[in-house]
């Protein structure tokens with residue numbers, strides 16, 4: 001089992017000491033996280049690593065998952081799409097179903113807590129039914145809400161307003177809400193199966209198993225099959241590059257149990273990739289962390305051509321592996337990619353194609369960017385910093401009205 005001290009060689013012993021001091025004051029507090037899936041997507045990725053660590057640090061931390069039927073997840077995916085700016089229509093019956101599923105879950109939940117962190121809209125309604133079960137409720141939004149569909153946000157805002165605080169990933173996502181809003185960047189765990197150091201032999205084994213030959217430079221995008229990740233745009237960019245430079249594209253993706261749109265987008269991707277033998281589309285199971293690790297390390301260039309992005313852990317993961325990332329200039333990606341330094345920001349398939357060619361022709365520059373990218377992640381986007389932020393937030397909540405709090 002990974003312990004807090006195992007992070008000391010990566011982040012330095014002072015950081016570990018600081019975390020221990022913060023946690024000491026929050027000992028035995030009951031801290032509950034609620035989201036809508038245990039596998040697939042960035043939220044599950046973070047919780048699977050943060051919850052055990054918080055427990056080790058003395059907070060009694062649990063992770064609850066809201067259950068729902070397919071109709072529920074269609075409604076919540078529509079919320080997600082609307083918050084990221086799509087025009088969607090939701091009928092009163094659909095909203096009623098969303099509320100009813102939350103009520104059913106509330107009847108089954110037995111937890112009581114000091115602090116609850118509710119992730120994203122799926123379980124947000126629980127506060128209306130379970131308010132008295134916890135002292136302090138915080139809503140954690142992982143979505144790119146820079147330009148939400150206002151009708152849907154109006155409905156959700158009425159629910160979110162009941163929380164004691166909310167957390168967004170960047171300032172551009174903050175909303176008009178009647179409570180404190182905190183800005184906390186997500187993070188990756190450098191010691192997880194997805195990010196730990198692995199040997200060249202382990203990488204080769206995975207590539208052999210997946211039938212990937214390394215006879216040409218590899219361009220990779222890892223993402224759920226979701227329209228905001230723009231996999232079809234990546235294929236368009238790749239086709240432009242392929243005309244001039246020999247290379248291969250791997251699109252690796254899996255499904256998340258709370259995302260019903262995956263199969264439709266996967267079909268679109270297969271159609272767009274048809275007739276191009278240098279594109280390989282991999283449908284991975286949700287626990288393929290070792291495979292994703294190996295693919296990211298094997299790639300020469302990593303792309304994350306999203307058109308909306310709450311944060312984009314795939315960008316962080318790639319940067320940590322010393323890769324230059326070409327990312328859509330949206331949402332949390334712009335916090336991570338410093339254009340021309342840690343990677344490139346692009347606005348179109350053409351821009352993406354241009355930057356792929358540019359880097360394929362300049363391997364030393366790609367390496368230099370990768371080194372800077374890794375260091376940038378070490379300083380800003382590792383799990384220790386994320387846990388420090390959460391503990392700081394709880395410390396503030398422990399001292400309501402205090403004019404000074406010594407951290």
Ligand code: UDP
Pocket residue numbers: 040041042043045194222223224252253254255284285286288289292311312313314315317
């Ligand atoms: N992921 C994975 N397998 C896949 C696709 C994605 O393990 O086939 C992981 C990916 O490595 C990352 C997370 O799922 O850790 C996706 O997080 P991100 O913030 O990039 O996007 P989200 O899916 O949350 O929108």
